[in-house]
Amino acid sequence: MNTHARTPMTKKRNQSFVQRYMTKRFMRALISTPEGRAHILTQIADAEDNGEARVFDDALASVEDPQIKKLIARHREDEIRHGQLFRNAAKKTGITPAAIPDELKALWQLNQEIDGFFDRPITDQRGVVTAYVVLLALEERAMEQFAMHREVFAEVDPEVAAIFEEVERDEERHLKYCHAITKMYADSEEERRAAIDDMRVKEARAFQRTQHANMAYIAEHRLMPSAWSRLGWSIIGALGRFTTPLPMTRYALAPVAA
Numbered sequence: 001m002n003t004h005a006r007t008p009m010t011k012k013r014n015q016s017f018v019q020r021y022m023t024k025r026f027m028r029a030l031i032s033t034p035e036g037r038a039h040i041l042t043q044i045a046d047a048e049d050n051g052e053a054r055v056f057d058d059a060l061a062s063v064e065d066p067q068i069k070k071l072i073a074r075h076r077e078d079e080i081r082h083g084q085l086f087r088n089a090a091k092k093t094g095i096t097p098a099a100i101p102d103e104l105k106a107l108w109q110l111n112q113e114i115d116g117f118f119d120r121p122i123t124d125q126r127g128v129v130t131a132y133v134v135l136l137a138l139e140e141r142a143m144e145q146f147a148m149h150r151e152v153f154a155e156v157d158p159e160v161a162a163i164f165e166e167v168e169r170d171e172e173r174h175l176k177y178c179h180a181i182t183k184m185y186a187d188s189e190e191e192r193r194a195a196i197d198d199m200r201v202k203e204a205r206a207f208q209r210t211q212h213a214n215m216a217y218i219a220e221h222r223l224m225p226s227a228w229s230r231l232g233w234s235i236i237g238a239l240g241r242f243t244t245p246l247p248m249t250r251y252a253l254a255p256v257a258a
């Protein structure tokens, strides 16, 4: 019966709206201080240009198609450029941010979900498919997160908001690369779709852990603007650990595109 299939989807969508609302409120409070802005921008810069670089090198060595090689190389260059844009924006705050701990890195958390896949070199096309399914899930998350960052930064620093807007356009293109590359090398479309669905759940779990670790770090380093906001967000963070559903992106809730 169709009603059965529709119910969980609607529920997820509603919960997702609440999560996005709370995330934006949290971001607004955090970026109201230079320390908070420096932290969030460094965390994003790190996600853009650390961690993924070797994946692209391995993928380049494992494929032969010249067009696909071009996509991978361009993707790598874009992510390095994004990292630089966000690092420059972090510098503008005048704060020297601390290094980002591993548990605050989404890729590090996701690597735990996939049995340390990224600890081993990618040596064949099957590995390229897995790597690009991971990147696809991360790009989807970036699209969703960056739209919220753009919105909240527009109220504080329109130049940074413009960076998010530019980067979002690239991430949208990267999503197309991820679909093209996985389509090219997956054994079948059925297998590719199943791998994407599975990775979206793993990514959501990893993202949730990253968020919890980030909230704990922000509280510990007193990055929130006042004692009241620190207390308030600690309580919300603690409650969220028990009540928040898995934060799927809109891509997981919508019919699979591309």
Ligand SMILES: [Fe+2]
Pocket (backbone or CB within 6 Å): 048, 078, 079, 082, 167, 171
């Ligand atoms: Fe990026």
Ligand SMILES: [Fe+2]
Pocket (backbone or CB within 6 Å): 079, 139, 142, 170, 171, 174
């Ligand atoms: Fe990207």
